[in-house]
Amino acid sequence: MADKAIMYDATKCTACRGCQVACKQWNENDEQGLEQTTNRGSYENPPDLSPRTWLRITFHEVEVNGKVKWLFNRQACMHCTDAACVRVCPNGTLYHNEYGTVSYNKDTCTGCGYCVEACPFHIPRLDGNKISGLAKMAKCAFCTQPGLDRISQGWEPACVKTCPPKALVYGNRDQLVLLAKQRVSELKSKGVPNANLYGEKELNGLHVMYILEESPELYGLPLDPQIPPVTIAWKGILQPIGWILGGLTLAGLALNYIVAREAKINRDLPGRKEK
Amino acid sequence: MEQEIVRYRKPTVILHWIHAGAFVTLFLTGLILFVPPLAILAQDGWTRLLHRIAAVIFIVAPLIYIPLNWKSSIRGIKDAFRWSAEDLGWLQAAPRYYFLCDEEAMPPQGHMNTGQKMWWFMVIVFGLIFAISGLIMWFLKGIVPPGVIQWFIFLHDVAFIATALMFFVHIYMSVVHPLVRPLRTGSWASMTRGKVSAEYARTHYGKWYEEVTSSKKRKE
Numbered sequence: 001m002a003d004k005a006i007m008y009d010a011t012k013c014t015a016c017r018g019c020q021v022a023c024k025q026w027n028e029n030d031e032q033g034l035e036q037t038t039n040r041g042s043y044e045n046p047p048d049l050s051p052r053t054w055l056r057i058t059f060h061e062v063e064v065n066g067k068v069k070w071l072f073n074r075q076a077c078m079h080c081t082d083a084a085c086v087r088v089c090p091n092g093t094l095y096h097n098e099y100g101t102v103s104y105n106k107d108t109c110t111g112c113g114y115c116v117e118a119c120p121f122h123i124p125r126l127d128g129n130k131i132s133g134l135a136k137m138a139k140c141a142f143c144t145q146p147g148l149d150r151i152s153q154g155w156e157p158a159c160v161k162t163c164p165p166k167a168l169v170y171g172n173r174d175q176l177v178l179l180a181k182q183r184v185s186e187l188k189s190k191g192v193p194n195a196n197l198y199g200e201k202e203l204n205g206l207h208v209m210y211i212l213e214e215s216p217e218l219y220g221l222p223l224d225p226q227i228p229p230v231t232i233a234w235k236g237i238l239q240p241i242g243w244i245l246g247g248l249t250l251a252g253l254a255l256n257y258i259v260a261r262e263a264k265i266n267r268d269l270p271g272r273k274e275k
Numbered sequence: 276m277e278q279e280i281v282r283y284r285k286p287t288v289i290l291h292w293i294h295a296g297a298f299v300t301l302f303l304t305g306l307i308l309f310v311p312p313l314a315i316l317a318q319d320g321w322t323r324l325l326h327r328i329a330a331v332i333f334i335v336a337p338l339i340y341i342p343l344n345w346k347s348s349i350r351g352i353k354d355a356f357r358w359s360a361e362d363l364g365w366l367q368a369a370p371r372y373y374f375l376c377d378e379e380a381m382p383p384q385g386h387m388n389t390g391q392k393m394w395w396f397m398v399i400v401f402g403l404i405f406a407i408s409g410l411i412m413w414f415l416k417g418i419v420p421p422g423v424i425q426w427f428i429f430l431h432d433v434a435f436i437a438t439a440l441m442f443f444v445h446i447y448m449s450v451v452h453p454l455v456r457p458l459r460t461g462s463w464a465s466m467t468r469g470k471v472s473a474e475y476a477r478t479h480y481g482k483w484y485e486e487v488t489s490s491k492k493r494k495e
Contacts (some may be wrong), residue, residue: 072463091314111320112308114428117421120352133413201298230425233430239309242436249440254445256374 002140003100004151005173007180008074009211010219011187011195012167014145015043015057015072019152019159020170023055023076026158027148049075051127055159062218073219074168076159077102077123077140078199079207084227085115087235093137099151100173101207102141109206111135120203120225141204142207176209183211203227280487282465287347289457290340291466293332302442310467311350327413331351354387355396365389365453376454383481390448397441401434409436 014093024030029052044059054078062069070185072204079101086102094115098101115124115137128135143157150157156170169176180197198216199206201226210221217223247255281402283291304322307313309425318320340346364382371380389480408427416424447460465471 034494090308091311091317108315108318109320110308110314110317111323111448113319113416117356117428122421128320130325130416131415133327134320150342184316228425230422230429234425238429238432242309243441245283245436245440246443249443253443253451256447257451257453259374260376261420263374 001098003173005207007169007176007209011165011213012165013072014165015059015160019054021163022158052260053123054140058220060219064214066200070104071219078121079142081204084118084231088114088118088231097144103141103144106136109136118228118231180209180211279470280473280476281469282471283469286344288469290336292337297329297333301326330409336446355399362389386483394441401438404434
């Protein structure tokens with residue numbers, strides 16, 4: 001199946017946060033009680049993602065060429081093609097589904113939290129007991145949760161469905177890339193010189209792409225997101241070395257057993273009794 | 276009855292088995308995260324809970340033992356770091372000894388032979404690395420930057436690989452190797468009953484046997 005994606009056009013977003021609400025309702029995260037928040041002097045609320053908040057709109061007041069700009073951004077799972085979370089997940093709880101986005105099986109999650117630390121966008125969150133270590137990871141699953149799967153029904157994700165200014169668009173990824181590029185050049189011709197597309201190439205392609213009017217950094221996005229070097233050193237180098245050394249050790253011990261047993265039998269042959 | 280020599284005192288034997296039980300639990304609950312087809316056993320994190328319970332025993336048991344047995348603990352820890360030319364003799368003789376069962380190839384050994392010293396050294400060094408990196412992963416998650424936690428996971432894995440290899444060798448040497456004398460006299464007896472036969476001590480730990488018997492004579 002063709003890869004699916006969401007395109008978020010920050011230049012159309014009004015920060016109504018309808019997507020935030022729709023996400024919570026559809027995924028039944030509102031049923032676990034509301035998060036108490038306090039006024040921090042910003043419309044941004046809640047202050048961060050959480051195991052019960054998988055999507056939120058962030059607000060950025062930045063100064064560009066002496067003028068204050070109020071930028072909005074959509075913070076949720078990016079559904080990377082080269083996903084650090086999938087790399088570090090010990091038992092395949094996190095996986096790429098047939099649409100190329102990153103789903104997870106809540107039942108098999110061990111609560112190890114490796115994905116929480118590895119994600120270059122700091123998206124997955126852990127819900128659980130710090131002392132016992134019993135925990136479950138939660139994040140946006142691109143509306144593919146079992147029983148709440150909109151995509152297999154041919155519907156768009158809940159956030160896209162609800163977006164009043166059509167800042168969120170759902171579709172085949174390759175078509176959205178073309179659409180996004182058109183939109184960027186349109187913006188540039190309309191006097192938005194810094195307009196850019198984020199997510200086309202990052203981590204071999206994100207499945208949530210961003211049309212931005214300023215540098216991604218001003219939206220709180222990393223300019224060049226990478227799989228952390230320690231993740232590569234750990235999963236790609238150290239663990240294979242461990243497998244090789246473990247195999248060699250066991251083989252060496254087996255060889256020793258065969259040789260030494262033979263030697264001992266020969267030594268203990270009649271005529272040379274053990275002391 | 277055959278004469279026997281105390282090789283490990285009772286507290287040491289008890290510590291060994293408590294620590295061994297904790298280590299095996301930690302090893303198995305950690306191993307399943309290392310082997311993808313087994314990792315499904317870690318589902319719902321019950322192995323994480325088990326890992327933590329065993330970790331507390333792993334850390335607390337020596338912390339109780341050491342103050343109660345201060346002198347012998349310090350001597351034992353020093354032994355792990357004291358290496359000399361004699362260890363070269365062991366290393367040179369080891370292949371003939373362990374592969375060809377040529378017991379005469381081995382020069383007389385002290386209380387710990389070089390192989391045991393290597394294991395003991397790793398127990399101390401990697402035990403500390405395990406404990407420190409583990410405590411950081413347990414309690415500092417979300418407090419220190421995620422990259423720091425990841426590097427300590429990496430270090431925990433380095434210690435895991437190193438000790439797993441030595442653990443295989445340790446088990447093999449003490450219960451499987453053809454030269455191991457079963458039950459009453461050999462290494463198994465030394466860690467279960469704490470005693471070995473005088474004959475076994477004389478042939479396997481010649482230097483230690485000399486020390487023990489001569490000091491006994493002096494006392495008498």
